Amino acid sequence: MIIRTNPWPDGTPCWGDVMVPDPAKAAEFYGSLLGWTVSTGGPETGFYGMAQVSGQSVAGIGQIPPDQAGTPARWTTYLAVSDLDKTVAAISEAGGQVIAPPMDVMSEGRMAIAADPTGAAFGLWQAGRHIGTQATLTPGAPAWNECMTADFEAAKAFYGSVFGYAFGDLSAEGFTYATLDVDGRPVGGLGSLPADGSASPGWVTYFWTDDADGLAARIPGLGGTVLSPPTDTPYGRMVAARDDQGAEFSLIAPNAQTGTQEGWG
Template sequence: MSTKISNWPAATPMWVDLGVHDLPAAKSFYGNLFGWGFVSGGQGSGDYLLAHLGGHAVAGIGPKQDPGMPTAWTTFLASDDVDATSRKIVASGGQLIAAPFDVMNSGRMSLAVDSVGAAFGVWQAGTHIGAERVNEHGALCWNELHTRDYSTARTFYSDVFDVSYQDLTEEGMVYSTLRRPVDGRDVGGVHHDTALPDDVPNHWLTWFASDDVQATARRAAKLGSVLLSPVTEGPLGRTAIVQAPQGEVFGIIDAPRIGE
């Protein structure tokens, strides 16, 4: 387990949130799956909710702002200056979905798509630092970009966030970890995903930790999910990929201890 009380360093994937059609159903699903409780995002946040474990925020869920938007977990990367980062996004071939704006006193954010079309957010912390617990059952533990255009994607994130990469390519998989500039720590991944179906865009995939992936996968299925990838043994433990009842996709992984 890791509890975070200070701002996440720039370039760290540090928050995920989800917009849904049916908020009560999403609360029930994730509450039953991970043991999340929910509290209001604060006065002026509408129906946006902070999912909590042990009194600490781990993710956000709210109603869709646009009914036509896909139902998907959005990965947010930390920035010390969201306005400057947003300018770099545009200069590096990305586009802004939402220009920088203040979220009450919680922070300042923008929403964007990168140079290969994957959506993500940028967060400059105010009173809300992002995930306060990570790397434990029901909490965020890893975020990775799945892309058909591996080289272009890596260039974009190095230009915008000044990250470097550690190549982990092995037979049958082209993969690298994303290293934040402040300390060179691995904080995310880039996967050259040649198996992406034609109708699935390049995207950031959120991984939540589980203390028993087999049991969590079974519970997800009982709650109405589809396992897009069954429980599989891998170098970091068991994994599975879940499509939840409202369509969002996420991974579960058996207690990898990815550091801050």
């Protein structure tokens, strides 16, 4: 495990939360699957749950507001920013949409929700007391975040303009994919969806596991659904799934191709 105490660099996926009709049910699902311990805040937080691994915060669990009843359960990826207002203005200038304008989250930080021109929604987080994810390279912690879109070039132009990413090309035959690089280091990904509209654009959150097959086998018993069975790739053994309230997420485990990184576990 690697523990972080400083704010994440601008453009880095720094936090993720799942908004669901029943947060207690979500805490039970992910606690059972990923080993999270979830502490719930008071009414001033909307009873927001903070998921921890070994005492380090890794994700959030919130309730879909009553005035948004019927909204599908979903994971949101938050990108770190040091100047929220400036970034929000840049999003509008680049053709994106500001869904929820900047707001203070007590003394924890400031946030906003936006969407890129292709319709993929994401969050922005300007750290206060809460820097975002505190633990990486350990089971149950976030492993990767990627934006999947049917208009790859439009999304690439948008994210490059707003966040100043450099791009690494990982494309293969029939598939377009780029890493989102900050200071020469990949921090996330951008991939292409079929142009036929069979899949909706959005950001995907991956969580580390040391046993992709074991967790995939457990998901149905917890009320979830395995959308894509464990598959080896050059980047790890991957599983795509849906939780018991409909929010989609992915799992990834080190495999023979990747080996284990220093600090794992």
